Amino acid sequence: MKKRWLKGSFSVFFILILMFSMAACSSKDKVLKVKVAEVTHSIFYTPQYVALEKGFFEDEGLDVEVTTVPGGDKTMTALISGGVDIALVGSETSIYVYAQEANDPAINFAQLTQTDGTFLVSREKVDNFSWDQLKGSTFLGQRKGGMPQMVGEFVLKKHGIDPHQDLELIQNVDFANIAPAFSSGTGDYVQLFEPTASVFEQEGKGYIVASFGKESGHVPYTTFMTKQSTMKDNSEMVEKFTKAIYKAQQWVEENSAQDIAKAIKPQFPDTDVELIATVVERYKSQGSFATDPILDEEEWNNLQNIMDEAGELPSQIDHSTLVNTKIAEGVMK
Known part of the structure; x- marks a missing residue:
């Protein structure tokens, strides 16, 4: 009687193990x-x-x-x-x-x-920054038609700056090459994402002076x-x-x-x-x-x-x- 009970218990245990294994396999298949x-x-x-x-x-x-x-x-x-x-x-x-x-x-x-997730980075350290300081400068912006560029222009206009008249706007640089272009000497100001903006600041290649995100709203x-x-x-x-x-x-x-x-x-x-x-x-x-x-x-x-x-x-x-x-x-x- 005891042997029969043990055999039955082992059978149930084996079935449970099999069921859990099948469930695990099934779960993996559903990934x-x-x-x-x-x-x-x-x-x-x-x-x-x-x-x-x-x-x-x-x-x-x-x-x-x-x-x-x-x-x-x-x-x-x-x-x-x-x-x-x-x-x-x-x-x-x-x-x-x-x-x-x-x-x-x-x-x-x-x-x-x-x-917006970009920041305005100046090549030179600027004390008491104001947006009108961009007038007459060379601004390395983002790709034409992209959200960063459109928000950038929106913010400039908000501060009374015509991006196509009041400064030299560069926007023909491929997205991946904007940071290297600024690093190599192109532009007085550049519009950059993080962490590049902060890395440039750490390395003395530029200084964050304003946030386009704060200026543009939701x-x-x-x-x-x-x-x-x-x-x-x-x-x-x-x-x-x-x-x-x-x-x-x-x-x-x-x-x-x-x-x-x-x-x-x-x-x-x-x-x-x-x-x-x-x-x-x-x-x-x-x-x-x-x-x-x-x-x-x-x-x-x-x-x-x-x-x-x-x-x-x-x-x-x-x-x-x-x-x-x-x-x-x-x-x-």
């Missing part, structure tokens, strides 16, 4: 590979790196691979051609694609940053987008991705710049953790990191106003046409 193209690799995108380093994507069953594809045009090409599943880029690019009558337009589904500066067909056919992946991003946004909101810097340090191995913390604090203090993934209508309209002011808006596009907030709203509930 979704997601390819993301980011327009640049910057501390400006901190919540994305938090989601990677803290395992928030893995918690949702996603294996996320991020590749840097410099330039909004190249990033969107990667998305539209099917080279990646998701693009992290300025929302203006979705308007450009839509204006070309794309059969499968790019849909904005999760906002990551809500202000705008959907960088969002995650995917093709309309992907929104329809792979909504589960989009929802899981958004859920991980929202979790990371909340984590960034609730933690100190120092703790955030330590978390994302592996993404910036050549940058000192103290410098990362300084940059994170700078972005946090000016509200650059979105605290939730919803791209609202007011921000969308502000984006189009800035594009229109720069002469780059093909046509007014309704918020509902290129923005999907349903997934983000569902995730937040």
Whole structure:
């Protein structure tokens, strides 16, 4: 009787082991590979790196691979051609694609940053900076038609500066070569992302004198987008991705710049953790990191106003046409 009971117990134990093994295999089979193209690799995108380093994507069953594809045009090409599943880029690019009558337009589904992320860097140290000091100078701006350049011009005009009359505006330098061009002697002022701006300051190559983010107000500066067909056919992946991003946004909101810097340090191995913390604090203090993934209508309209002011808006596009907030709203509930 005792032997029979032992045999039965071993049988049950074996079956349980088998079931757990099968469940584990099944779970592994459900891991979704997601390819993301980011327009640049910057501390400006901190919540994305938090989601990677803290395992928030893995918690949702996603294996996320991020590749840097410099330039909004190249990033969107990667998305539209099917080279990646998701693009992290300025929302203006979705308007450009839509204006070309794309059969499968790019849909904005999760906002990551809500202000401009660039800073005005002067070659010489400037005491008591004022914007009118740019008049008569050579200004190395960003690529024409991109969000940094349009916000840059918007801010200059706000301060009574005509970017095409009151200074020499250079905007034909490729995105990846703007910092090296300034470093080699081009321009009196340059518009740079972090951590490059702070690195230049550390090395004595330039000095941060103003923030374009503080000057321009809320705008959907960088969002995650995917093709309309992907929104329809792979909504589960989009929802899981958004859920991980929202979790990371909340984590960034609730933690100190120092703790955030330590978390994302592996993404910036050549940058000192103290410098990362300084940059994170700078972005946090000016509200650059979105605290939730919803791209609202007011921000969308502000984006189009800035594009229109720069002469780059093909046509007014309704918020509902290129923005999907349903997934983000569902995730937040």
